[in-house]
Amino acid sequence: MRIISETVTMSHEISAILEKNGGRAADSGLSLPFLGSMVYLAGDGDHVDIGTLYGASAIMAALVKKKFNLKGTVYAIDPYDPATRQIQAAAQPGMAGKLSATPEEFLKNAEEFDVRDRIKLIQKKSYPWPEELKDNVFASAYIDGDHNGDATWNDFLSLRGRVTHYIGCDNYEEEYSDVVSAMVKAMDSEDWFLFYKNITFLALRRLVPPRGAGGQMSVLQL
Numbered sequence: 147m148r149i150i151s152e153t154v155t156m157s158h159e160i161s162a163i164l165e166k167n168g169g170r171a172a173d174s175g176l177s178l179p180f181l182g183s184m185v186y187l188a189g190d191g192d193h194v195d196i197g198t199l200y201g202a203s204a205i206m207a208a209l210v211k212k213k214f215n216l217k218g219t220v221y222a223i224d225p226y227d228p229a230t231r232q233i234q235a236a237a238q239p240g241m242a243g244k245l246s247a248t249p250e251e252f253l254k255n256a257e258e259f260d261v262r263d264r265i266k267l268i269q270k271k272s273y274p275w276p277e278e279l280k281d282n283v284f285a286s287a288y289i290d291g292d293h294n295g296d297a298t299w300n301d302f303l304s305l306r307g308r309v310t311h312y313i314g315c316d317n318y319e320e321e322y323s324d325v326v327s328a329m330v331k332a333m334d335s336e337d338w339f340l341f342y343k344n345i346t347f348l349a350l351r352r353l354v355p356p357r358g359a360g361g362q363m364s365v366l367q368l
């Protein structure tokens with residue numbers, strides 16, 4: 147995947163502003179350039195962010211759309227529910243710090259980047275899939291919500307027929323074995339395949355038609 151250089155600067159800006167406002171970007175924003183580049187390559191169309199916290203990943207997607215004049219709204223799905231947070235923090239000792247984001251903090255951060263009008267918050271869990279998004283189609287998606295049990299796999303099942311280009315995912319790493327097994331299964335499914343992997347970020351792409359059918363990817367997509 148081509149890394150869009152502007153997304154590196156954007157990642158630093160997002161991490162700095164979120165921290166100034168009392169929040170944080172997950173893993174200091176390590177995956178944000180990869181996510182931003184994936185959103186850029188997906189082109190026009192809506193994006194869905196599962197697990198938004200203080201907004202780093204959703205703001206990155208919205209900033210990329212703004213900077214490169216790409217059409218589309220960013221839908222941010224997060225219940226902002228203290229009970230959900232507690233379960234996550236308890237299951238993953240590394241996640242114990244700073245999970246107490248609120249919708250107000252997220253939306254204030256989005257305002258500071260002047261992308262508030264490009265973002266719609268769905269304050270719900272991603273599974274079962276929110277009723278208000280049942281007919282939506284997205285160019286790209288990012289899975290970074292509940293990392294435990296079947297949650298990542300269920301997110302993939304919700305997205306696989308609704309996303310036209312790329313599904314990204316964070317925390318594909320040893321410490322999150324449920325995320326890893328879900329993504330291994332997803333990249334071995336009949337309609338999605340591995341597109342890109344770097345550090346803890348992984349992206350899937352929809353299967354392209356076989357070469358003989360004239361369906362190979364163009365270098366601009368890589």
Ligand SMILES: C[S@@+](CC[C@H](N)C(=O)[O-])C[C@H]1O[C@@H](n2cnc3c(N)ncnc32)[C@H](O)[C@@H]1O
Pocket residue numbers: 170171172196197198199200201202203204223224225226227230231234247270271272273290291292297
């Ligand atoms: C690792 S943080 C997300 C970090 C964020 N993407 C970023 O770039 O900084 C995980 C978030 O997922 C949310 N979450 C937990 N369970 C969820 C679920 N079932 N559906 C959607 N979001 C969920 C939590 O409330 C928390 O805000």
